[in-house]
Amino acid sequence: MAWFWAVTSLVTVALILGLAYRPLGDYMAWVFTTESDWRAERWIYRLIGVDPRAGQSWKAYLRAVLAFSGAGLVLFYALERLQPYLPFSLGFPAMSPDLAFNTAASFVGNTNWQSYVPEHTVGYAVQMLGLTVQSFVSGAVGIAVAIALVRGIAYRNRGTLGNFWVDVVRASLRILGPLALIAAIVLLAGGVIQNLHGVTQITTVAGGTQTIPGGPVASQEAIKMLGTNGGGFFNANSAHPFENPTAWTNVVQVLLLLLIPFCLPRTFGTMIGDQRAGFIILATMAALFCVVFVSITAAELSGHGTAFQVAGAAMEGKEQRFGIIQSTLFATATTGTTGGAANSMHGSYTAIGGMVMILNMAMGEVSPGGVGTGLYTLLVLVVITVFLTGQLLGRAPVVFGKRIGVREVILSGVMILVLPVLALGGMAITMSLPSIRDQIVGQAMSEPGPHGVSELVYAFISAAINNGSAFAGFSANTPYLNTFLGIIILLGRFVPIALVLALAGSFAAQDRTTASAAELPVYRPQFVIWLIFLVVFISLPTFFPVLLCGPLAEGLA
Amino acid sequence: MSVHLGGSLRTVWTAVRAMVVLTVILGILYPLVVLAIGRVAFPSQAGGSLIRNANGQVVGSSLIGQSFSDADGNPLPQYFQPRPSVAGDGYDATSSGASNLGPESNALFAAIEERKAAIAEFNGVAVADVPPDAVTASGSGLDPDISVAYATIQIDRVARVRNLSPDVVSSLVSQYTRGRDLGYIGEPRVNVVELNLALDEYHG
Numbered sequence: 001m002a003w004f005w006a007v008t009s010l011v012t013v014a015l016i017l018g019l020a021y022r023p024l025g026d027y028m029a030w031v032f033t034t035e036s037d038w039r040a041e042r043w044i045y046r047l048i049g050v051d052p053r054a055g056q057s058w059k060a061y062l063r064a065v066l067a068f069s070g071a072g073l074v075l076f077y078a079l080e081r082l083q084p085y086l087p088f089s090l091g092f093p094a095m096s097p098d099l100a101f102n103t104a105a106s107f108v109g110n111t112n113w114q115s116y117v118p119e120h121t122v123g124y125a126v127q128m129l130g131l132t133v134q135s136f137v138s139g140a141v142g143i144a145v146a147i148a149l150v151r152g153i154a155y156r157n158r159g160t161l162g163n164f165w166v167d168v169v170r171a172s173l174r175i176l177g178p179l180a181l182i183a184a185i186v187l188l189a190g191g192v193i194q195n196l197h198g199v200t201q202i203t204t205v206a207g208g209t210q211t212i213p214g215g216p217v218a219s220q221e222a223i224k225m226l227g228t229n230g231g232g233f234f235n236a237n238s239a240h241p242f243e244n245p246t247a248w249t250n251v252v253q254v255l256l257l258l259l260i261p262f263c264l265p266r267t268f269g270t271m272i273g274d275q276r277a278g279f280i281i282l283a284t285m286a287a288l289f290c291v292v293f294v295s296i297t298a299a300e301l302s303g304h305g306t307a308f309q310v311a312g313a314a315m316e317g318k319e320q321r322f323g324i325i326q327s328t329l330f331a332t333a334t335t336g337t338t339g340g341a342a343n344s345m346h347g348s349y350t351a352i353g354g355m356v357m358i359l360n361m362a363m364g365e366v367s368p369g370g371v372g373t374g375l376y377t378l379l380v381l382v383v384i385t386v387f388l389t390g391q392l393l394g395r396a397p398v399v400f401g402k403r404i405g406v407r408e409v410i411l412s413g414v415m416i417l418v419l420p421v422l423a424l425g426g427m428a429i430t431m432s433l434p435s436i437r438d439q440i441v442g443q444a445m446s447e448p449g450p451h452g453v454s455e456l457v458y459a460f461i462s463a464a465i466n467n468g469s470a471f472a473g474f475s476a477n478t479p480y481l482n483t484f485l486g487i488i489i490l491l492g493r494f495v496p497i498a499l500v501l502a503l504a505g506s507f508a509a510q511d512r513t514t515a516s517a518a519e520l521p522v523y524r525p526q527f528v529i530w531l532i533f534l535v536v537f538i539s540l541p542t543f544f545p546v547l548l549c550g551p552l553a554e555g556l557a
Numbered sequence: 558m559s560v561h562l563g564g565s566l567r568t569v570w571t572a573v574r575a576m577v578v579l580t581v582i583l584g585i586l587y588p589l590v591v592l593a594i595g596r597v598a599f600p601s602q603a604g605g606s607l608i609r610n611a612n613g614q615v616v617g618s619s620l621i622g623q624s625f626s627d628a629d630g631n632p633l634p635q636y637f638q639p640r641p642s643v644a645g646d647g648y649d650a651t652s653s654g655a656s657n658l659g660p661e662s663n664a665l666f667a668a669i670e671e672r673k674a675a676i677a678e679f680n681g682v683a684v685a686d687v688p689p690d691a692v693t694a695s696g697s698g699l700d701p702d703i704s705v706a707y708a709t710i711q712i713d714r715v716a717r718v719r720n721l722s723p724d725v726v727s728s729l730v731s732q733y734t735r736g737r738d739l740g741y742i743g744e745p746r747v748n749v750v751e752l753n754l755a756l757d758e759y760h761g
Contacts, residue, residue, distance in 0.1 A: 132587070199651065212607075219592070247742040248739060342696070
């Protein structure tokens with residue numbers, strides 16, 4: 001019976017996404033190709049001193065991405081450090097330098113790892129001016145970079161990729177802004193709060209006292225999900241009843257997470273003038289999503305684990321209104337989209353359920369991936385698949401009309417190494433420093449042994465792939481971890497972006513050939529299977545040793 | 558070189574201005590628009606779904622669970638008991654959070670065993686009849702709901718302490734039981750805060 005509810009929920013999500021696929025995908029394609037600016041946009045371009053028709057080379061586009069994100073990082077850091085002087089700060093002090101850096105890096109990098117407890121740390125001014133704003137613009141940057149890559153594929157013999165400032169403003173004002181406003185209203189109707197009350201002291205039904213928090217939650221919740229950010233207003237994130245009050249708002253939140261990532265393949269197909277290209281991307285994303293959902297759900301329904309066997313079900317860290325199914329649906333969506341939000345505590349999942357979530361991130365976030373990042377990561381994996389299969393079958397390495405030469409292979413190859421190098425390398429460096437290792441084993445881990453290893457592995461992969469969710473028993477609010485994970489987040493965000501833009505630049509400079517019989521036919525189910533095969537077989541062997549020490553050891557105990 | 562440097566500085570200056578403009582639109586304008594819509598269209602939800610007793614005093618939020626224990630932390634027998642909470646000392650709405658303990662954690666194993674025995678004894682039922690949600694802490698620590706099974710095993714005890722017939726208590730439980738959303742999303746549940754308030758205000 002549980003599977004019946006699982007399938008009906010999945011079908012609901014799939015149907016709604018299916019209805020949105022064409023209109024939203026085509027709308028986004030129009031947003032990034034039209035030559036006409038809104039009047040408000042023209043004011044903005046004048047205010048920031050930009051000629052909206054000027055094209056940028058990939059290097060200029062990258063410089064703009066870095067300058068914009070850098071400015072966001074500095075302004076956000078300043079807000080956190082100046083918190084006591086800002087209005088609506090609820091009397092909270094300035095955040096410590098390492099925590100402020102970690103938080104700023106995390107939100108600018110679309111990661112939204114939170115090593116602090118929001119209820120005791122950030123007032124409304126930082127929530128609105130810092131967290132909400134970065135949730136928008138970091139998502140907009142991801143979309144912009146994906147669009148630049150799509151243009152690179154669509155263009156012929158060109159030296160430019162469009163204009164970053166136009167892309168980021170349009171992504172914010174024409175896509176994320178209106179959708180977030182609608183989403184915020186829907187969430188308000190469901191019970192998500194939106195006020196500036198501060199806290200309300202009440203006497204409870206039984207005569208005790210309780211302090212009920214307020215805050216501008218709905219406005220942040222909408223973009224937290226829509227921009228695949230995940231930075232919660234409250235510590236409990238989407239498990240908190242004021243963020244996610246009921247089961248249907250949970251489905252709305254899952255839909256918001258998946259909406260843009262699943263519709264961008266249509267945008268891609270429309271912009272390069274071949275919908276079959278969009279479909280192979282969509283099919284890969286959807287197939288991986290379904291496999292992950294079924295795996296996590298099966299693990300949680302089994303309730304494997306000593307403590308859960310005694311309890312009768314794996315309900316630790318899960319809310320009654322969601323139950324197992326709505327929890328695993330959310331967990332699949334959040335670990336597959338760089339979402340980082342959580343409506344149930346991942347650290348209290350069964351060992352195998354937790355491992356599937358780690359793998360879902362380790363696959364490079366392509367099921368369906370974050371806003372923009374999912375599309376560009378999968379396109380890079382398509383390049384590698386076509387190259388490898390071309391080698392095996394003796395076909396010309398050409399995809400979407402673009403030749404895959406040495407430069408393209410090197411850029412794509414380096415890109416898929418970023419995650420393992422940052423996650424495993426970062427973990428290795430950290431654990432080889434004796435004093436830091438003692439601190440992590442003794443204090444940061446909730447318990448030593450396999451579960452502690454899982455927490456550590458989850459934290460480093462989550463940071464490197466910009467997910468931001470956690471096995472939250474891991475206390476990462478130490479100067480070393482805040483700083484180190486903050487750096488990993490920034491590298492994990494901007495190194496791939498630089499590689500993707502370089503790839504876009506070299507594609508744009510090429511002519512676009514028409515398909516020939518010598519090429520690998522990519523518009524076939526066999527190719528999707530190959531692509532999935534590659535995604536799994538890049539990640540699984542890379543991370544198998546650490547999974548063996550963590551969740552597998554725990555699950556086999 | 559100087560041309561290049563000038564270009565980079567100009568890019569940075571553009572970036573700063575862009576970030577400020579977008580902060581005004583997305584960080585001030587957007588939340589205030591949502592605030593205004595909430596105040597006009599959904600005042601109750603936007604304010605926190607507060608619930609009042611018969612005297613009109615606010616006694617909580619229908620979305621935020623409460624503790625129904627005495628000062629020493631012992632459960633009050635006249636009330637339906639909520640799930641275990643690790644938010645602060647229990648249902649502390651300023652400290653939402655979970656145990657984050659894993660499936661093989663000794664601490665979690667011991668806590669669940671202890672809760673199971675205590676709940677069985679408190680309600681006079683067999684250990685095997687204690688449902689999973691009764692012995693596991695929620696993700697938020699503020700879960701206002703319990704399963705129908707957990708409410709059911711508490712009916713006789715609450716009825717006895719309040720000198721009510723079990724049928725009366727049972728019908729109140731059904732009244733505050735909510736099915737799956739739209740008939741198929743999420744789990745059926747009983748809102749403990751609303752149910753206990755209704756019990757206190759029940760007069761024949």
